[in-house]
Amino acid sequence: MGNTATKFRKALINGDEVLAHHLYESNQQFRDALDPNCTYGESYQHNTPLHYAARHAMTRLLRAFLLSKDGNPNKRNMHNETSLHLLCMGPQILTSEGALQPRISRPYEDNQRRAECLQIVLAWTGAKLDHGEYERADISATDNKKNTCLHYAAASGMKTCVELLVQREADLFVENENRDTPCDCAEKQHHKELALCLESQMVFSLAPEAEGIEAEYAALDRRELYEGLRPQDLRRLKDMLIVETADMLHAPLFTAEALLRAHDWDREKLLEAWMTNAEECCQRSGVQMPNPPPSGCNAWDTLPSPRASRTNRSSLTSPDQISLMPTDEESSLCGICMSTTSVFEEPVDMPCGHDFCRGCWEGFLNLKIQQGEAHNIFCPAFDCYQLVPVEVIESVVSREMDKRYLQFDIKAFVENNPAIRWCPERGCERAVRLNTHGPGTSTSETLNFPLLRAPAVDCGKGHLFCWECKGEAHEPCDCETWKLWLQKVTEMRPExxxxxxxxxxxxxxxxxxxxxxxxxxxxxxxxxxxxxxxxxxxxxxxxxxxxxxxxxxxxxxxxxxxxxxxxxxxxxxxxxxxxxxxxxxxxxKHKSFQELDRFMHYYTRFKNHEHSYQLEQRLLKTAKEKMEQLSRALSNREGGPPDTTFIEDAVLELLKTRRILKCSYPYGFFLEPKSTKKEIYELMQTDLEMVTEDLAQKVNRPYLRTPRHKIIRAACLVQQKRQEFLASVARGVAPNDSPEAPRRSFAGGTWDWEYLGFASPEEYAEFQYRRRRRQRRRGDMSSLRSNTSDPDDPSDSTSGTADSIRGFLKLFSMVSY
Known part of the structure; x- marks a missing residue:
């Protein structure tokens, strides 16, 4: 029997299933005495017959050991590996003993055999446990390297085994000692299809904490304080503004356009002037006071037609002008070239009544358009300040000149509108409108947080620039602070x-x-x-x-x-x-080096965020590719492929915040040192950095390993912190420090946290800890100053900031973002 046991062990170790099964079936006495859970000793890493049967996917022996011999697949060897670990190790996986198993000539058949063995192990039930359930194979067991059976199956590229384990709710997020998930293991072994499958399962896995995530994702504010406009959008915006104003004032479209142009396209400003004196408002704008519209007519139904007959022209003019109208005999003489016009020539009708031949009109209008004066063309008659209607221009000039006129007209609309600016990028024909009423395009919305002095805007093609100086976007810095920072960098030569x-x-x-x-x-x-x-x-x-x-x-x-x-x-x-x-x-010398060291502290972090921003810009392209890959991987999912736009939204939010963090260091550099304002600013800056780096770790990976609800919540948190940070900067961060005052004392000294405005002693202790840690990180020479300063000098006291901290925190708690 001993000889049979030795041969059987060697057959198991060598993977000779035929010989091992023959020895097992041919010797009744050996079969009855064999214990599949008994180890072969330390020389064999405490592996059992069941371990070897699983390692080499011996289907018949594995079934016999589990069903007939009470084998336990949860039994562990010296490396804490169960039978499931060894079963999921492919033929090219490095084993615990350090030996690389020989390549199998037919890997597909091996994978199918291992999948069949895995089904046998997963169907196994053991003894009844204390809580009433039967023992099952532990798919969450980890070995000494913290690998699960799913890690090995993914690294081996055994897709069927991976699908079986995922169906049994194997942990997709567990990390081994190298901090690799099963998806990472598949990616490292170049099993891209399997890695994508695991990624999709990880991203769209359901968890109890994912409840309500759809509402949170819908609440993610994708609106901005600005809107990128194409040329056609500009025309549509201009026409819409004119039509709405004409309807509001019951005036022709031409009159409404002239009134808006005279008031910088600001409807509120126009309405204020209109309510003060409508007639004077029209006179300053170069148009006549419109007549009240007939009952049941729209405002633009009163628009005079350029082809109106001369008998109808009197209805559009005042009685004083009627007395000045030329007779039919006089109207045939042009007031510019003094030539006689043909009675068959189509007249050019002006609201002021001045009549000129079409040739003179065409020459005059062409000259004005070529000079770029498309938005203020007055009647050519002497001392007449009546604007020429658009309809007149379109009916006289050629089609090519009409196109140029429309281009100049849109250009004048943008340049005269303080809420719209052209994109400074060369060759870009887009513009940006700043919504001073808050996020979104509706002017009915109210601004729920203050506007920065120099907000960053985007024309819609990725061209970011500062609204004020049209240079590089630099919020939260204002233009003056940004200019000082660039000068400082030039002077210091940090390289x-x-x-x-x-x-x-x-x-x-x-x-x-x-x-x-x-x-x-x-x-x-x-x-x-x-x-x-x-x-x-x-x-x-x-x-x-x-x-x-x-x-x-x-x-x-x-x-x-x-x-x-x-x-x-x-x-x-x-x-x-x-x-x-x-x-x-x-x-x-010390002060000089101290200033240099302080500059390098801010400049280094400024460049770090700039470098991170440049690297993360590539994520926009990979995010779109990732969305397509996930949609294809889950195309057969019940209910159709899921929404994957959250990936691009998260990357966009990451880029916005990274850019703000980059420019937050120049802003902090010029804040008053050791002031309450600066301390609170750095606390909020640190909080924003922490949540930004957390989001970056979640999305800046070849394969996402974070569930969808966690990515969405991280993006929402970053957006919230970013808006709070910008709102705080726009408000001035904190009130100015109060003058030095003696510290207020309390009985027992236990009320400091309450006096300073903190909610609890723990919150106050956390504030003090973070404050001390920042001071140590700066490397300030507080110990040196304490040794060389006069202890009786009241200027050495730092307790005077208590009142300002308390006042700021109380004010800050009342602000809603």
């Missing part, structure tokens, strides 16, 4: 300041030595005096000298003051002057 931090530390150490020590009079080694008399001996060169005058101790006696005094006045004065000069020089 040449590689060792600033080390030089700053050296200067600080030098200043400390000069403030707290003196050099040996002989070897110049620094010496610190803690106690004792003025007789000093250098520990390095054994030189004896006086601590006060730094002269040899031989020159001192009782006549010079003894051991505790030195009366050598001239020498003492000289030493003090030299010491003061050295201290002043070291302090000046």
């Amino acid at each position: 040449e300041l590689a060792g600033v931090s080390e030089a700053y530390e050296d200067a600080a150490n030098c200043l400390w030595l000069l403030s707290n020590a003196k050099p040996c009079a002989n070897c110049k080694s620094p010496i610190q005096k803690n106690e004792g008399c003025n007789h000093m001996q250098c520990a390095k060169c054994k030189y004896d000298f006086c601590w006060i005058c730094l002269e040899e101790w031989k020159k001192h006696s009782s006549s010079t003051g003894g051991y505790y005094r030195c009366t050598r006045y001239e020498v003492i004065q000289q030493v003090e002057e030299q010491s003061k000069e050295m201290t002043d020089e070291a302090e000046k």
